[in-house]
Amino acid sequence: MITLSGLQHWCWNDAGPFSLDMDAGRLVAEDVLRHLPGKRLVVRGTWQGKSVIAKLFFNDSKAAGRNEYSLLETLAAQGVCVPEALALLEQDNHALLLMEPVLGAGLDELLADGVDLPLLKSLLDTVWGLYKAGWIQTDLHLGNFLVNGDGEVVCLDAGAIKPVPSRGAAALADNLALMCAQATLALQAPLIQECLHFMKHHGVRSRDFEERCQHALHRRMVQADRKSQRNCSAICVESTKDGVVYSDRMDRGATGSWLAYCEKPEALPLLKKGSRISVYANENWVVKHYREVGLKARLKQKMKCSRGMISWRQGWLWALLGIPTPRPVMLVEFIRGERAGTSVIVFPKLESIALSQLMEQQRSRAQGLAEDVRRWLEHFLWAGISHGDMKAQNILVNEADKISFIDLDGAGFSSRARWAQVKNQKDKLRFEKNWEQFQ
Structure with a gap:
């Protein structure tokens, strides 16, 4: 039987369906909506057969659970539309707030x-x-x-x-x-x-x-950039014998496959082979292997600015901002052994083609899509974001003419207006040169 005290000590990987017996009844949790280990747990489930949203407060010395329950009642009385507070249950120093789900x-x-x-x-x-x-x-x-x-x-x-x-x-x-x-x-x-x-x-x-x-x-x-580099509700960070693994918690069932791809990317079909970077893929995943070695590569890893780490950080940031990009699902930084300095990163594979191909084969379609790219470049200028290599090969297009940006290992951002203007101008010039290159 799981108790409130037991739930308090759950780690990130333990979060999942559970049943909690209280004196007043049983909570059956079906989905974990939010998990702050040792502090808060929000779940969707049933209480005595009734659908509820349950918010668990651990070591609630400041009575946050009781205050939130009272506030919900006060707001509702004032005409503010909020979820209905059903009950507040307390056990030791913990509290359980039950709310009506909002459809x-x-x-x-x-x-x-x-x-x-x-x-x-x-x-x-x-x-x-x-x-x-x-x-x-x-x-x-x-x-x-x-x-x-x-x-x-x-x-x-x-x-x-x-x-x-x-x-x-x-x-x-x-x-x-x-x-x-x-x-x-x-x-x-x-x-x-x-x-x-x-x-x-x-x-x-x-x-x-x-x-x-x-x-x-x-x-x-x-x-958000700092959060993408640490253990949190969205990202799992684990040390291994050879390095550090960063992975997306949302699809735990695929973690083993991702790790196998990172350990041996050459087992997958080769898409592109370069002197320092190789790209592999199967029907679901794209695996990019950065083969940089030596002291400089290890120093970059230590400073969390290897090309693999930059691609990981920027991929999560861009996805958070709603910029179309395949968010990476795993990064392995090899910091020990013969592969020290190298990185391998895994992305979901998109069903799409490069904009450069459309520039060569479907010029009018590509010109329409170019307006979408230019609009995004204006958004990037406002936000102080730079892609760093805004060429048409790094812009993918699907059948619905939705674009996605890839290869973010040269991307960055800054709050300095001058930096943003210079980088944005370079991105624009790099993109516009494609019309001469692919014709």
């Missing part, structure tokens, strides 16, 4: 394919309603809102909803800047414009709002 779609999903202005207006009206009721969502991002079957915007994560600070409207403006920064990169410009109209309508000071959004975006990018 609907997340705003991040609904806005993934394009801008929906009425939906954005509904979101901002909800944020304003919270503010007028004396509350502010301190973790304001699209993933913390759902649209239910009645078309209402539901506020999630009540634990991040706090009283409006003494700064008042200035705090609201900062909060909206955080929301824009946490949206996908392509959505940020229209979202910023909607926020500016919203603040003007409600008399909220909006001077320097775009700069604040940009600053919040850079801070988020730095945090």
Whole structure:
């Protein structure tokens, strides 16, 4: 039988379906939604046969569970649309909060394919309603809102909803800047414009709002870059006899296969062989082997800036920002033995062809797709992002004419405007030269 104390000591790899017996009944957890080992665990499951969302608070000395339960009741009484709080159960120093599941779609999903202005207006009206009721969502991002079957915007994560600070409207403006920064990169410009109209309508000071959004975006990018290099809910980091393995936790069943590809990439069909880099692939995965050795390569690994590590870090960052790219699923950095200095990285294989091929064979189609690339380059300039080798061979196109960027081992980002301008100009020139090369 699993107890709350037992769950507290779960490690990352233990998170999975379980049953928890309490004095008042049994919780059957089916899916783990969020796991902060030793602190929080959020699951979807059933309580006494009823579907629930359960939030477990471990060593809850500050009564966060009780406070969140009370806050949900208060917000509901004030007319704010939040999940219904069903019960709060306490055991020793731990707490279990049970909530009614909300049926609907997340705003991040609904806005993934394009801008929906009425939906954005509904979101901002909800944020304003919270503010007028004396509350502010301190973790304001699209993933913390759902649209239910009645078309209402539901506020999630009540634990991040706090009283409006003494700064008042200035705090609201900062909060909206955080929301824009946490949206996908392509959505940020229209979202910023909607926020500016919203603040003007409600008399909220909006001077320097775009700069604040940009600053919040850079801070988020730095945090995400650091997170991709450590053990967390999305990424598993393990030491082995020869080095360090970074892997995606989302598909644990494939981890063994990925590791076998990294240990012996040459067992797969060869796609491309270079003096320092070889690329292999099967029907599902692409494996890139960086064969750099020597003192310089080992120093780069120690500083976490080998080409394999850069590709890993940038792949996760770009995917987080909604930039189309195949997010890597495993990286092995060999830091000991005869392979010290080398890296192997695994990506999902995309059903697509290179834009360079279309430039040669379907010129008009390629010209249409080029406009998508140029739009992304403008987004990159805003965010301070550079691809580093923006050639048509590094842009893939699928049957639906959706583009994806690959080969990010020369990519980077900076908050310095001059750096971004110089790098962006190089990316643009590199891309435009393709029209002469492939004709």
